[in-house]
Amino acid sequence: MARERKFSMNELFSAAKELLLIHGYEGFTFSLLADRLNVSRGALYKYYENKEELITDYMIDELNQFFTDLQKIEHCEGFDAQFDFLMNLIFAMPEVQQLIKIAVQIPKNVNDKVRENKAHLDKLHLDMYKHLQSFIKLGKEEKKLKAHIANELILGFIFQTIAIPNHFGIPHSEWVASIKEIIGHGMFTNN
Amino acid sequence: MARERKFSMNELFSAAKELLLIHGYEGFTFSLLADRLNVSRGALYKYYENKEELITDYMIDELNQFFTDLQKIEHCEGFDAQFDFLMNLIFAMPEVQQLIKIAVQIPKNVNDKVRENKAHLDKLHLDMYKHLQSFIKLGKEEKKLKAHIANELILGFIFQTIAIPNHFGIPHSEWVASIKEIIGHGMFTNN
DNA sequence: CTTCAAAGTGACACAAGTGTTACCTTCATT
């Protein structure tokens, strides 16, 4: 190395994340990012040719982290424990879903690096999905999950719920407990 | 009138809607919209000073329509019928939730018209919320809805579910039926 | 058939984002 960097890769990624969540893919610019990092715009081009490369690189990092955590689900014995583990994980990283949506918007025909990164993201996504499939399968084998509901929908439902805006500031523990209850047993009484 | 317009207000709004859903608020431009309507960009400035005015105007139109439909919920007797009505309505206008999210991003300090429009949108939003509150209240009075789950969450849950992506193309009727079941009775079996 | 107001156009000046490059700064290595 020759000179100390003014920002670490972690700082860059976390700044990118913030800006992406606030402004969305089309509103994300190198100028915004450079300002946030107190660096000139040109400096960013030392690392990335364009915003697509940067964003996809960051997303791979984020998804890898999520996937690594997710794989620990296998340390949990039985469906109930795994369900709890998954809910906690999802609530700990609530932005992941939103970021995946943004990832879809990135055009892949920018250059080879971006194409490669997008392929990598697709693979990560698919691997995650396969992993979760076996979680669902376990639930159905243990007769804990209703067999006639499509796996797709079960997963979608679980992931979607974390995006419900808690606007009125209901305490987090109550919020999570209620969501678990609705997912598991619904919002209707059993009359 | 002096000359036939090349586009109706409906065409303008529906073009705006498409573009907003594809590109998001920051990616939405007058150039895109003008192209889509086969009109010069300048023509749009005859009607709106900037995109914020246009977007908020469109959103008021969209929300008004939704709200008008929603009010028909009172023609349904009892909670069960109202629940069904609401689910059908939400599935018929699945973009409304996404559009509301976009509306939040619009800065209100552009000019008076935009401030006014945003206030109008807030009022519509609040009115809708109040209306739905009484639906929830009814459900709890009839002891159909679990009393200990916050109204906020119940509403959030119902609205959020329509955003679950049906990526694998499960037939719509099965999809809707399963979602109603999960919302009502959960995805767990009753062992 | 003239009038004129609404509808639409194209060009201008400006602002903001992009990608590149010549150049300066820093600091570990020698």
Next chain:
DNA sequence: AATGAAGGTAACACTTGTGTCACTTTGAAG
């Protein structure tokens, strides 16, 4: 202490979006 590779800057040329305005086109009303 000199060197050079990596980090960083600022300016340039270019593209895209914005808001405005003088101008043309259209068509109903007089």
